[in-house]
Amino acid sequence: MGQSVTLTGMVLTAMPIGEYDKRITILTKERGKITVFARGARRPNSQLLAGTNPFSFGNFELFEGKSAYNLSRASIQNYFRSLTMDLDAAYLGFYFLEFAEYFCQENNDEKEMLKLLYQSLRALESPALDNRLVKLVFELRGLTINGEGPSMFSCLHCRKKEELEFFSVKRGGMFCASCGKLVPARRILESTRYTMQYIVSVDIAKLYSFAVSEEVLGELEGIMQEYGKQYIHHEFKALKTMEEGADFSKP
Numbered sequence: 001m002g003q004s005v006t007l008t009g010m011v012l013t014a015m016p017i018g019e020y021d022k023r024i025t026i027l028t029k030e031r032g033k034i035t036v037f038a039r040g041a042r043r044p045n046s047q048l049l050a051g052t053n054p055f056s057f058g059n060f061e062l063f064e065g066k067s068a069y070n071l072s073r074a075s076i077q078n079y080f081r082s083l084t085m086d087l088d089a090a091y092l093g094f095y096f097l098e099f100a101e102y103f104c105q106e107n108n109d110e111k112e113m114l115k116l117l118y119q120s121l122r123a124l125e126s127p128a129l130d131n132r133l134v135k136l137v138f139e140l141r142g143l144t145i146n147g148e149g150p151s152m153f154s155c156l157h158c159r160k161k162e163e164l165e166f167f168s169v170k171r172g173g174m175f176c177a178s179c180g181k182l183v184p185a186r187r188i189l190e191s192t193r194y195t196m197q198y199i200v201s202v203d204i205a206k207l208y209s210f211a212v213s214e215e216v217l218g219e220l221e222g223i224m225q226e227y228g229k230q231y232i233h234h235e236f237k238a239l240k241t242m243e244e245g246a247d248f249s250k251p
Helices: 081-085 087-103 111-125 131-145 190-201 214-231 237-243
Strands: 003-017 021-028 032-038 057-064 069-078 164-168 173-176
Touching (some): 003 087, 003 111, 021 087, 081 087, 087 111, 087 131, 131 190, 164 190
Antiparallel strands (some): 003 021
């Protein structure tokens, strides 16, 4: 017999079903990614109308059936409405949702990814932060959460923790000054290494509390572009749209 449960999470996707219903995907703190049916959510007077759109974050009261969840009530704490005012930020936000939807699983512990998603969307809303940096931080920490992040604190070959100067995308981490000459790796700035170490290890609540120089930002972009090709075997629609001409940097 089914039961009522209340889960905290964010709507990742929403699809119309039939004439008035929706099927939504929610990334939850308690049960990872779940699929939920929202009956009548597309009716103009439905109480579920606003709470079943992408980016909606809050508490969702669900009826748990044998094979699916059905939404009975949504108490939304943040709609991230300001993202709709900035097309570039909206594209990035949808990319973040797609990223989470692709990597997260049902009945898996996805608390860290949910935290990252929430903090990254808040960062996109901040005029003080460069969206290019927000994107890079999200990608690197997201891959780290998924177990595919680089090893940044010791040489992959000799385990030395000093003189880490070379980064290898193929090997997925750092090499010291001596070992880096023996493998396909690129020498990176010390500031870039410090930045990447911070991103993969700091508490997520403090993740967007720094800025970098244009030189470091450019190097990070090059590294993450290569890293994504190596470890992400999926084409994200929002990212493709951005790459086809959207300028998502803030002035």
